[in-house]
Amino acid sequence: MAAAASAAMDCSNSFCEKDLADGYLLRYKLNGADNTITMELTYSGGDVWLGIAVSDTGSMVGSEAVIGSSSSMPQKYLLKAPTLPTESAIELMWPEEQTLIDASCEFVNGQTVMKFTKALKEDNEIEITMGDNTFLWAYGNSPTIDYHVTRSSFILNLEAAEQTKDGTTFPTPSISPPAATPFPSVTAPVASSSQSSEGETETNPIKIGDDICVTGYIMDTYCIELGYLLDDPSTDPLKEPEKHSFHCLLDVPVCYNSGFNVLGPKDKEGRHCLGFRLDSKDAVLTAGRAAGSRFGSSTHYTCNTCNGDASKPVSGYRATVKGTVKELGDGKEGVNGQPLLTNIQLLDASVECGAPFPPSVCEYEGIDNVESEPEVSVDNVESEPEEPCPLDFCVPLLDGQLAYTVNEADGTVTMEVRHDGDAWLALGFNDGSQMMAGSDAVIGSTDTGKPQKYRLLTISPVVDSAIQLMPPEQQTLKNASIEYKDGQTLMRFTKIMNEPGEIPISMGDNDFLWAYGMSPTIGYHGPNRQPIVVNLSSGSSEVGQVPNMSAWLAHGICAFVAWGVLAPAAVQSALMRALFRGNLWFQIHQYFNSLAFVLTIASFAIAVAFTQKEGSQHFTNNHEKMGLAMFIMVALQVLGGGLRPHVPAPGEEKTTVRKGWEIGHRVLGITLLACGFWQMYAGIQLYAIKYSGVGSSEEERAVTTAYWVWIAFDCALLVIGGVYFKFLRSTVEQSDEKERRSTSDVAVDQVDA
Numbered sequence: 001m002a003a004a005a006s007a008a009m010d011c012s013n014s015f016c017e018k019d020l021a022d023g024y025l026l027r028y029k030l031n032g033a034d035n036t037i038t039m040e041l042t043y044s045g046g047d048v049w050l051g052i053a054v055s056d057t058g059s060m061v062g063s064e065a066v067i068g069s070s071s072s073m074p075q076k077y078l079l080k081a082p083t084l085p086t087e088s089a090i091e092l093m094w095p096e097e098q099t100l101i102d103a104s105c106e107f108v109n110g111q112t113v114m115k116f117t118k119a120l121k122e123d124n125e126i127e128i129t130m131g132d133n134t135f136l137w138a139y140g141n142s143p144t145i146d147y148h149v150t151r152s153s154f155i156l157n158l159e160a161a162e163q164t165k166d167g168t169t170f171p172t173p174s175i176s177p178p179a180a181t182p183f184p185s186v187t188a189p190v191a192s193s194s195q196s197s198e199g200e201t202e203t204n205p206i207k208i209g210d211d212i213c214v215t216g217y218i219m220d221t222y223c224i225e226l227g228y229l230l231d232d233p234s235t236d237p238l239k240e241p242e243k244h245s246f247h248c249l250l251d252v253p254v255c256y257n258s259g260f261n262v263l264g265p266k267d268k269e270g271r272h273c274l275g276f277r278l279d280s281k282d283a284v285l286t287a288g289r290a291a292g293s294r295f296g297s298s299t300h301y302t303c304n305t306c307n308g309d310a311s312k313p314v315s316g317y318r319a320t321v322k323g324t325v326k327e328l329g330d331g332k333e334g335v336n337g338q339p340l341l342t343n344i345q346l347l348d349a350s351v352e353c354g355a356p357f358p359p360s361v362c363e364y365e366g367i368d369n370v371e372s373e374p375e376v377s378v379d380n381v382e383s384e385p386e387e388p389c390p391l392d393f394c395v396p397l398l399d400g401q402l403a404y405t406v407n408e409a410d411g412t413v414t415m416e417v418r419h420d421g422d423a424w425l426a427l428g429f430n431d432g433s434q435m436m437a438g439s440d441a442v443i444g445s446t447d448t449g450k451p452q453k454y455r456l457l458t459i460s461p462v463v464d465s466a467i468q469l470m471p472p473e474q475q476t477l478k479n480a481s482i483e484y485k486d487g488q489t490l491m492r493f494t495k496i497m498n499e500p501g502e503i504p505i506s507m508g509d510n511d512f513l514w515a516y517g518m519s520p521t522i523g524y525h526g527p528n529r530q531p532i533v534v535n536l537s538s539g540s541s542e543v544g545q546v547p548n549m550s551a552w553l554a555h556g557i558c559a560f561v562a563w564g565v566l567a568p569a570a571v572q573s574a575l576m577r578a579l580f581r582g583n584l585w586f587q588i589h590q591y592f593n594s595l596a597f598v599l600t601i602a603s604f605a606i607a608v609a610f611t612q613k614e615g616s617q618h619f620t621n622n623h624e625k626m627g628l629a630m631f632i633m634v635a636l637q638v639l640g641g642g643l644r645p646h647v648p649a650p651g652e653e654k655t656t657v658r659k660g661w662e663i664g665h666r667v668l669g670i671t672l673l674a675c676g677f678w679q680m681y682a683g684i685q686l687y688a689i690k691y692s693g694v695g696s697s698e699e700e701r702a703v704t705t706a707y708w709v710w711i712a713f714d715c716a717l718l719v720i721g722g723v724y725f726k727f728l729r730s731t732v733e734q735s736d737e738k739e740r741r742s743t744s745d746v747a748v749d750q751v752d753a
Contacts (some may be wrong), residue, residue, distance in 0.1 A: 011158070015040070020137045021150065026052070030158065031117065036101070037128060037158075038117040039066075041137075047107040049140040050114045053079060054126045058134050058153060065090070065136070066127050068105035068114045070141035071318060076100065077138075090145075098634050107143075130159045141253060145531070150254060206339055206358055208325050213353035214262055215320040216275055217241035218284060218346075220249055221335050222258035224274065230255060231301055238263070238271040239538045242316035242507040246292030246303035249317060250285060260284045261335060262321045264362045272536025273362035274335060279326060280344040287346035288317050316507070318349040343432060390416060393539035396451075397514045398530040403429070406507065406536055407494070410479070413536065414494045415442075417514070422446065422484045424522045425491045428513030429503045430531070436466075437617070439513055440503050443467070444491045445484035447520040451480045451493050454515075458620045465621060467522075474502070482518070507537045548610050555606040562599035563676030564707075566592045568714040571669060575721030590641075597638050604631045623682040630675050637668050673718075677711050 010681060015027040015038075023044035030037055041050045049072070049656030060079050065311070067090070068074030076093040103116040114231045120128045138151035223229050223237045223244065231248045248255055264275035278284060285305075292306035297314040323341030330336050391403040400419040409412060417425055424445035431438065436456045444451030480493040499504040515529040534541045570592035577585035607627060607748055611618055619628050644665070645658040654662075684704055 018154070018156070020152070020154070020581055021721045024137070024139060026137070030587065033508070035120050036117050037120055038102075039115070041114045043112045043139050046110070046112070046141075048112055049143055049145045050105065050112055051136075051138045053136040054128055055134045055136055055153070056126050060136060063136055064093075066100065066103075066114075066118065067145060068103070068116075069103060069140075069145065070112060071106040071143040072105070072145065074100060074103040074105050074114055074116050081249055098121075101250055112139075127681065128158070132157050138601055150257060167630075188548060199665055206325060206328065208328060210325045211322070212276065212341055213320065213322045213356070214264070214276065214327060214357050215349055215351075215353060216263045216265075216318065216357070217244070217272065218249065218278075218288065218317045218321075219261050219263055220255040220258050221246060221261065221277075223248065223333055224261065225258075227467060236271070238274075240508050240535065241272060242537060244317070245300040245315045246288065246306050246313070246317060247301040250288050250292065250306065251301075251304050256285060259335075260499065261338065262319070262341075264357050266538070267362070270540060274338045275357075275362070276321070276323070277335060277338050277340040278321065278323070278331075278344050279342045283344040283346055287319060291317060291319070291348070304662075320347040320349055320351040320353060321345070322347070344378045344492060393536075395532070395534055395541040397532065398528070400425075400514065402512075402514070402532075402534070404536065406497075411497050412494050413497055414446065414479075414492075416490065418488050418490045419516050420488055421516075422520055423447075423489055424514045424515070424517040424520055425451075425482065425489055426454075426513075426525075427491075428515070429505060430511035430513055431503050432511050436513060440470075441467070441513065442477065442480075442491075442495065443522060444480070444493075445517070445520040445522055446482060446484050446489070448522065449482075451477060451482055451491055453477060458617070474499070488518075489520075505536070509533055509535050548613070551606055551610045555603050555610075555739065556680075556687060558599045558603035558606070559676075560680055562596040563673070564605065564680060564710060564714070566596040566599070567673060568718065570596065571673065572717050572721050575718065593638070597634055600631065600634050619685075623686055624681065626675060626679050626682070630672060630679060632671055633668060633675075637665070637672065639666075641667060677714075681707065 011028065012030040012032055015029045018026040018028070020026050020041075025042045027040040027042070028037060039052065041052060043050055049067060049069035051065050051067040053060075053063040057063075063079040065077045065079055066074050067077050075098055078434070079093045080089060080091055099119060099122060101117040105114040109114075118128075122723040134153060136151065136153045141145055164241070206222035219237055219241055227236070229235045229237055229244055229248060230252065231245055232243055232449055235243045237244060248453075250256060259281065260278045262275045262278060264273035266272055289303070289306045289308075291308060291312060292303045293308045293312035293314050294303060294306045295310045296302045300314045303314065320340065322342045322345040325339050326342040327340040329338050329340070389403055393404055395402040395404075399421075400417060403416040403418075405414045406412075411416065415427065417427055419425055424443065424447070426441050426443040428436070428439040428441035437458050439456040439638055441454045441456055442451050443454050453475055455468045456468055457466055457468055476496055476498065476499065478494040482489065482491040484490075495505070510533070511535055512532050514526040514532060517523055517525055517528065530543060532541055532543055557652050567740055570589045573580070573585045573588040579585075580588075604627060607624070608618065611624075619625050640661070645655060645661050648654050648658065675713060681704070684707060688703075
């Protein structure tokens with residue numbers, strides 16, 4: 001309620017007041033003459049920045065604010081996102097939009113006071129109406145605009161504050177808090193009993209005074225209510241608490257001042273329940289800062305208040321919490337509906353409680369927990385029961401399934417992959433590139449016995465070039481087995497999630513590579529492969545896309561135009577020179593070879609750049625080695641063409657150097673063409689391996705067939721040019737020589753006469 005007196009107050013003749021928080025007061029006055037509102041915010045807690053915003057959704061994002069401090073005059077800002085850094089969260093409006101009147105902010109007598117007058121309606125801005133308006137307020141902990149210490153929202157109805165034309169006054173405007181946003185995840189016990197479906201009272205296991213011991217992630221109330229992590233807006237705090245940085249949890253006042261929860265286990269949707277509230281902020285700060293790393297990280301903001309060394313985590317604070325139930329909660333969904341623990345003690349997460357998480361905290365459904373009648377289909381046909389998942393989570397794969405359970409006690413994950421058919425199976429672990437090269441994998445077949453760990457080296461249909469068995473000291477799989485039974489191949493193993501020198505498996509998103517063969521003999525998988533992103537914490541998954549497809553397609557197109565079109569045409573122009581008069585054939589030969597060289601450079605550069613980008617080794621397979629050899633040879637060919645010996649004058653014999661150059665030029669040119677034809681075919685194969693059959697195995701065959709038809713056409717023209725036109729050219733040259741000699745004889749006869 002407003003802080004005005006009970007008597008009616010006209011907010012158009014004098015200021016009305018609203019207490020925003022302890023020591024934070026809003027005074028406002030409507031100016032009917034020019035349709036503006038004057039606002040005055042006073043904070044008694046020190047020299048800080050102040051802010052007030054109007055919102056059309058109740059959310060910070062998209063709101064428009066006035067922010068000021070004793071070191072920065074009040075100005076209008078757009079609020080973009082509640083995130084780090086400040087530059088990403090707010091944006092200063094354009095100069096023409098800075099329309100505040102009499103704006104000031106000063107620190108006087110221990111108080112920060114910000115004043116301004118603003119138009120109620122402005123172009124392309126949120127209008128302040130005479131009805132309900134949603135406002136947001138906040139303040140910081142210094143004059144430097146940064147994270148707010150605390151913030152909230154309220155609804156202010158200005159209709160009652162409007163003054164009529166005859167000067168009649170109206171009652172104080174109504175002020176009420178906005179409706180709370182419900183939490184879709186969990187509910188909590190509201191009392192010590194509930195009603196069963198038979199009408200009997202069931203005692204709730206959680207009672208005031210109970211001693212509780214639970215292990216779970218620690219999460220601040222602010223991020224829970226926000227619905228995403230403050231420093232990672234794409235992450236749901238209840239789905240992936242392991243991504244929550246120690247910095248956000250322990251450094252940021254708005255987070256740690258909001259209070260803490262120890263989260264419970266995951267529900268069927270993969271979201272942790274809200275668990276227990278913790279009544280001691282200091283206990284969490286002390287234990288958390290000792291558990292977190294103070295060193296920088298490439299993935300998260302640095303925790304400036306933490307004092308752990310580099311071996312300590314930078315995100316995902318888990319702890320074993322002991323305490324006594326102080327309150328049962330208010331019976332509503334959300335944080336305040338959860339039991340509150342007092343006498344808090346936080347221990348390392350490795351400390352076991354000896355009892356499971358109290359189920360009633362996460363599974364209690366309220367007093368209306370009445371069993372509903374089972375649904376019956378209209379045609380009363382029973383559907384076939386779905387096969388239960390053998391482990392905690394199941395993820396669909398291409399022609400298969402992955403099931404897994406995370407064993408948090410020893411930091412391992414148990415996995416089971418199955419495929420309909422008798423084949424070798426492989427599950428790879430990738431660093432995020434979703435590329436085969438550089439990944440780790442578990443591969444098994446009924447031919448070789450138990451599954452083992454391999455290093456994936458390069459993309460190649462030759463098995464020995466593509467994979468390498470890890471040394472014995474790295475073969476740490478437990479309970480590894482593979483069998484073919486009832487038409488399915490089933491591979492099981494338990495793997496340590498974080499092993500030295502290997503790609504780690506995290507509780508968040510993981511890039512896995514799935515493949516299977518045509519038979520139990522480990523060989524080329526063909527199109528039977530699939531990259532997939534799996535979140536171990538939630539069980540969610542999505543098919544990954546192998547990156548850089550466009551780049552490698554451009555690499556292939558450049559190579560094909562150079563060595564499938566331009567280079568053969570350049571050679572054909574030389575062989576078929578009898579069809580051309582003058583130097584036209586030479587110009588075609590020169591220009592086409594030059595363009596082919598430019599495209600070869602482009603193709604080579606793309607290959608080198610994206611091999612480096614994907615973290616693969618250079619020049620390891622035959623295609624890459626041939627590409628390097630061709631690049632060197634074509635450079636020498638172009639250089640040799642530029643430094644060629646001159647063509648002898650008519651009637652002169654070719655020099656030995658010229659004859660040697662012509663032989664070398666032709667041999668190197670034919671060699672390059674032959675290498676280019678093989679190189680392009682090998683490239684089509686590698687592209688098909690890399691991107692699962694260029695769409696499909698049928699498409700791969702179609703592309704390969706079209707390629708060889710084109711190369712056959714090229715070769716036919718080269719043969720025709722090399723045989724027929726060579727012969728024709730000799731005939732033409734002989735005729736020209738006879739004509740020249742005849743002309744010479746006539747001239748001699750004329751001289752003699």
